[in-house]
Amino acid sequence: MSLINEEQKLTNLFDGTEWNLYDSKILDLSAGAPDPDLLQHCVDIFRQATEHSLHPDKKSNSSLLFQYGPKSGLYEVRLQIAKYFTHMYGSEVKCEDLFITCGATQGLNVILSTLVDLNGYIFVDEITYMSALDVIRQFSSMHIIPIKLSEDGTDLEDLEKHLKEYVYKAQKKQFWGMYYTIPIFHNPTGVLFSPTTCKGLIKLARKYDILITCDDVYNILNYNDENCTKRLLSYDNKRDKDYRGHVVSNGSFSKIISPGIRLGWFEVPRRIKDILECSGIIDSAGCLNNYTSGIVASLFELGLAQTHINRMYETYKERMLATLSTLKKELPVGCKMSHPEGGQFIWITLEKGCSASEFLKVCMEEERIFFLIGTVFTVIPERASNCFRLSIAFYNTDKLEEAVKRMCRCLRKYLKNTKNEIVLNRGGTKIG
Numbered sequence: 001m002s003l004i005n006e007e008q009k010l011t012n013l014f015d016g017t018e019w020n021l022y023d024s025k026i027l028d029l030s031a032g033a034p035d036p037d038l039l040q041h042c043v044d045i046f047r048q049a050t051e052h053s054l055h056p057d058k059k060s061n062s063s064l065l066f067q068y069g070p071k072s073g074l075y076e077v078r079l080q081i082a083k084y085f086t087h088m089y090g091s092e093v094k095c096e097d098l099f100i101t102c103g104a105t106q107g108l109n110v111i112l113s114t115l116v117d118l119n120g121y122i123f124v125d126e127i128t129y130m131s132a133l134d135v136i137r138q139f140s141s142m143h144i145i146p147i148k149l150s151e152d153g154t155d156l157e158d159l160e161k162h163l164k165e166y167v168y169k170a171q172k173k174q175f176w177g178m179y180y181t182i183p184i185f186h187n188p189t190g191v192l193f194s195p196t197t198c199k200g201l202i203k204l205a206r207k208y209d210i211l212i213t214c215d216d217v218y219n220i221l222n223y224n225d226e227n228c229t230k231r232l233l234s235y236d237n238k239r240d241k242d243y244r245g246h247v248v249s250n251g252s253f254s255k256i257i258s259p260g261i262r263l264g265w266f267e268v269p270r271r272i273k274d275i276l277e278c279s280g281i282i283d284s285a286g287c288l289n290n291y292t293s294g295i296v297a298s299l300f301e302l303g304l305a306q307t308h309i310n311r312m313y314e315t316y317k318e319r320m321l322a323t324l325s326t327l328k329k330e331l332p333v334g335c336k337m338s339h340p341e342g343g344q345f346i347w348i349t350l351e352k353g354c355s356a357s358e359f360l361k362v363c364m365e366e367e368r369i370f371f372l373i374g375t376v377f378t379v380i381p382e383r384a385s386n387c388f389r390l391s392i393a394f395y396n397t398d399k400l401e402e403a404v405k406r407m408c409r410c411l412r413k414y415l416k417n418t419k420n421e422i423v424l425n426r427g428g429t430k431i432g
């Protein structure tokens with residue numbers, strides 16, 4: 001059979017690989033993707049929303065969804081996003097500040113191609129979302145500069161040191177530099193940036209005139225009501241004398257409704273929205289994802305999106321709490337784990353000198369369990385060679401508990417063997 005036919009048969013991103021999430025013989029803790037039980041609800045609610053959206057009686061002419069859409073995106077969906085997130089964030093999201101995208105990853109691509117000098121500097125957390133790194137690397141004339149990350153978020157001193165070193169006057173685009181980050185339930189570390197860090201970031205962005213792009217895809221997956229999850233954009237206060245607008249909030253429905261719809265939005269300052277609207281792709285062809293926007297607007301108008309998001313939230317919360325509690329009991333002494341209060345990921349750090357990639361090999365062979373090793377999340381591989389990330393998104397709590405127990409059993413064995421090896425090697429050196 002030809003390769004083309006093989007490809008045509010693939011049904012999802014993981015299909016055709018050894019680590020297909022839908023294969024019941026493996027446990028794949030790598031993907032931040034919802035499982036079929038969660039997604040099955042989409043079938044029914046999207047059918048209802050589609051009927052509603054395309055119904056001839058609908059006041060607006062529904063056939064316009066099949067036309068090129070308005071530059072910043074369909075008004076109805078922006079209105080619904082503004083209403084819903086104003087409520088969820090507890091601070092105003094304005095319809096006119098929104099710009100529709102095909103999700104956060106595509107959003108990052110749009111930002112890099114329209115707003116940052118092609119020879120510019122992209123500051124990233126020393127440990128950061130691997131796919132964002134892949135997108136940034138494609139702009140191969142840009143320079144990627146890793147910045148230290150602490151439990152409170154960005155190491156502001158380290159960021160300023162690098163901003164001072166590299167600052168120059170942007171030549172053809174609005175910004176010479178950009179800091180890409182995930183301030184709320186950071187992927188992969190789970191860190192939640194403190195208010196002090198957020199304020200410090202705005203000061204630096206204004207002082208050095210850089211753009212800050214925040215992936216805000218986990219903001220409402222907050223499992224502790226006492227957390228301050230105020231988005232970074234709202235620290236960039238329009239009433240400040242030195243306000244110019246330095247932050248883009250890059251939102252997405254992938255984590256809270258469905259990744260398959262690939263719909264997201266920017267919340268942006270006016271000066272940035274103007275540039276985006278004049279970019280080649282938008283100026284010539286209108287907004288991204290116009291049709292899907294119409295369906296999602298109806299999903300909110302009918303109250304179906306809100307119920308679905310609540311269900312996703314409750315499920316992820318339960319999965320996160322169960323996984324953390326099992327890990328606390330099972331993780332071998334000497335290994336550290338993050339304690340995220342939101343999002344989908346847990347970051348594990350083995351003792352210095354241990355190799356996450358070697359452990360993964362053993363875990364795959366002996367337990368058929370897969371996860372992502374630390375080196376994929378950084379441009380400084382040695383910084384994370386003893387770390388790995390677990391996702392709680394795909395499996396129910398029973399499977400997650402089983403996966404964690406088996407993984408930890410395998411880890412205990414692996415560490416024992418490694419320690420023996422180290423002792424033997426040390427012994428060997430002494431003797432020699």
Ligand SMILES: Cc1ncc(COP(=O)(O)O)c(C=O)c1O
Nearest residue numbers: 032103104105129187215252254
């Ligand atoms: C930080 C972050 N940004 C973006 C995405 C993907 O967003 P989208 O599906 O909207 O491209 C993910 C998914 O894992 C993520 O963790």
